[in-house]
Amino acid sequence: MPTPAERAAELRELIDAANHAYYVLDQPTVDDAVYDGWMRELQALEADDPALQTPASPTQRVGAAPSGRFPPVRHLRPMLSLANARGTDELVAWHRRARAVMEQEGLGSRPDRFVVEPKIDGLAISLTYEDGRFVQGATRGDGVVGEDVTANLRTIAGLPDRLRLPDGASPPRVVEVRGEVYLPLAAFAELNAARAEAGLPTFANPRNSAAGSLRQLDPRATAERPLSIWCYSVGHRDGLELASQWATLEWLREAGFPVNPDIRVVETIEQVAEECAAWEERRAAVDFDIDGAVVKIDAVDVQDRLGAVGRAPRWAIAYKFAPTTATTTLLDIMVSVGRTGALVPFAVLDPVSVGGATVKLATLHNQEDVARKGLMIGDRVIVQRAGDVIPQVVGPLTQERTGDERPFAMPDRCPACDTPVVQPPGEVQMRCPNRSCPAQIQQGLFHFASRGALDIEGLGEKTIRRFYDEGLLTSFADIYDLHRHRDRLVAMEGFKDVSVDNLLAAVERSKERPWSRVLYGLGIRHVGDVTAEAVVAVCPSLDALLAADVETLAQAEGVGPVVAESIREFLASEDNRDLLERLRAAGLTTESDEPPRPADGPLTGRTVVITGGLEAFSRDEAKRAVATAGGKATGSVSRSTSFVVAGAEPGSKLAKAESLGVPVIDEAAFLAVLAGERPPPEREG
Template sequence: TISTVPLAMLAGAAPFPPAVEVRGEVYLPLAAFTQLNEQRVAAGEPTFANPRNAAAGSLRQLDPRVTASRPLSTWFYGVGYVEGRQFGGHQEVLAWLRGAGFRVNPDIRTVTAIEEIFAGCRQWQERREHLDYDIDGVVVKVDDRRLQAALGAVGRDPRWAVAYKFAPTTAQTRLTRIHVNVGRTGVLNPWAELEPVEVGGVTVERATLHNEEDIKRKDLREGDMVILQRAGDVIPQVVAPLTDLRTGAERPFSMPTKCPACGTAVVRSPGEVAVRCPNPDCPGRLAEAVKHFVSKGAMDIEGVGDKLVERLLALGFIRDVADLYQLRAEQLAGLERLGEKSTTNIIGAIEASKKRPLERVLFALGILHVGGENAELLVRRFGTMAALREASTEEIGGTPGIGPVIAESVWEYFRDPRNRNVLARLEQAGITMTAPVQGTGGGTRSASGPLSGKNLVLTGTLPAMSRQEATDRIVAAGGRVTGSVSAKTDYVVVGEDAGSKLDKARELGIALVDEEGLNALLMATAREN
């Protein structure tokens, strides 16, 4: 589908490893982007906003012929899981990739002095505008993969790699209004409505504001002229107000005292920044709960997106997540823009979701404080939904990695008659309610793997692996993934936006590794064994 991805490895990669995960990225060259937009204008089609969105949209096409028609290209920069072959350094990996026929950026180079690094970063800052592709910075890495594993990570950044980020693209615009959405757990989330402004080739009309505390800290007001930036040239963020431009008509913001979706008085738990709607029947909470249930990390019901969920709720076709499994093809066929093929695919996707493993089902329920990782721990401890449903707070809290706050939240969820009713109907529909007698994530645990007897904690978002994939690999290697950091933790795997687990690991002096460090650790440990 993408012409620069080789269909077979070249002889230069021999001997070929039995299995290897090659990592890289797909991009749209700037010249090709311009040409593509010119062709779309000539054909009377809408143009793409920027190369990033065009490339991402091309990869999401259901018809591979459309993807193949786009002038996409690739760069490959590393390997993940490798079976039967060892690499001593990053340059060795790149050389192997080149020999195998994968495109490797020719500008990657090895330096031996800190002055060369500084000079290289300055050079790329100047060269940025002359490249045929967009970049937002430079990454400096330690070459030796054993050192990568030994160095681990500090904060959200690995000790063996430093990202030198160019100054983000900024713009000025007016914050016209601050709105509030209700999340699936009842949390009220403020966001900014902005006068449309172009930032880095993208027209931005809204941005997240995180929470009320953040708004007050920045002293943001409705009507303010503000500085807007795209963090990493991706996520819109309101940086600060331009207070010198205030006229006196600007309006300070305060969180509503009643839920904007149902009118129930909001509450704030002691010690929490978040303000919540406590009404379990809140329509705003229900919509977000269903969206979460069908999402990729949960039941992964393809074709049931946010807009369709809202339509199904508005029409009364569903009242909760269990009703999804009672939908009929004739109901969907009557909806605008849903043809026979789309309807068939959606019904098929709903049916296929019944086979999702129990940990995915538990996560999909949207229980407060129960993410994918904690769902794994609870399933490993109890094995069936029925056993967890009848467990006491003490029994739930006795699960390794599950603290009293999570235990109380889980216990309260199963005490609610409405939740028990939904679970009963899900079970009647044929949803998985029992876990196989295997390792976490459906993979068999290895008793003699390279991580046998090791306890690992995952925190943050990994660049290439989902949390599920990382968990499966750790479990397959004999390791155990727990939900909280303790003195028994051997390693904490740190991703982007790591949270309090990282702080706890620092306090206890637990070894920190990032994704590449985890892979190197697996290989290094295997060699030692």
């Protein structure tokens, strides 16, 4: 058994390696629970024997040294880390310790007041403004020295280049704003899917994707990724007095910084615990990764008197949620075949609970992902699950290998149809070239029936697989012949009259789906839902699409030569053209009912975002109304957004609009604008 000194040295080495992987390489090697366990053990050893604590100990430092890829920046005020509380008991114990120090400092009569904020799992940054102008941005680094990423931070839409201050107000001479850069979960899933499709390495988690995006040497690469930011504190300040954390947040909002709208002020530690529990309950409902809540004593003078212990302030603590990462055994790596023929490896895991759900399978994206992570079958691995994002394997715990693990190799023949696989030039992804591959057909059918395409409720993967095995479905058009087989369907085990009739009714309703959804449902490579809408704008009917050449298709917004060529290749197939004619004959929508945008409509040249429920329109109807008025309806808020229409229960888009200074109007005002009774709102300034 090692001595305390030997164990402390071992723990320092383990933690330093984990810090370097997480903060510098953006590639975590251990999960949060393992890391926190090491840190707690080291803290306990150092508490028992203070001689074991050195200035270089991880307990006395924040993060890791800068990587050297960017110029170093010395923070005007150190960026500290936070101590952790797991559960209410540890939260109450932190409060008790803080109150004891307050008693010693003569502050015992001060009433409690706390601010509870979400703990964003992103990349901590510092933003320096001089005389109201953004002059420098840096990563946290080791807390004292970070990396200069100013140019990359300027690409983030929500970050003000100049402070927005009331008329006549003088900006502080110098102010250092602190925040967290993150990638929204939906954008993370889309980014990884696109990278996997392109044969590029995928990111391990949203935090790593944000860090990797922000630390691009070319700012143009950063600009292509939809990074967001929440700001939550002020470090060094010259010419700015702030009496409390809540006043700090109010100043940040007024100055134009994105501040999370759900931050709360409470008066008792019991209310703090309730707020922390509330954040944990809704962590899967927000579009950003959070791993806890941050609790801060509100008054700045109390914060100053409480000070810090080592690397952590006494006046704040991170209430950590149940981890969304866990460790388990990688039992096997198997391969599925997607609708485009891509061979996709996936992990078969010893079942483990992650973030409240039992995980048995996890994505691995492609063989490059497996190789990059260094995975072997039989490894102990870190598994991560964030919100609704598909669980994924972050990496192996190589220190736990026994020698019984074995390497994985991609098959040289399709596991579904035994056709020799190919690897197109310039691609990492291996593919099955057989268009008649049963796996491709079934996955294509599932995509066609999915909510984003034809939205055929009741036609899920299991049902499609069964109908395929029965010979009822071999193409999209066969779906519209299912009514001819009603008696056979009712006779099948697990089906009854009601379920069959509901399915057939959903099939009939799908014929009313817009032409853009039909085009998206075809599963043409590189044609997602947004691209499909852009193509329909230049090819408003099936006949127009069939007649379009590459040059015509490339006129669609966001469609380049590669996508245009992919569409033409699909249409060049006689089988595909026959399929389209069968769908037309079945009664599907093959023409757009959206009129061309007028050159002088009330919304000509305007970009509109709609969030929340409207009484007069469905979401699709509202988008068509915008187009009819000459405008363009998009799904995300950016600096180029002209205004946002907020209906009932608006989502995070409303908060982002407010943070960017984008005008927001209600439904009544929207109707008045559409009718030409009032002009569209304009940005101030």
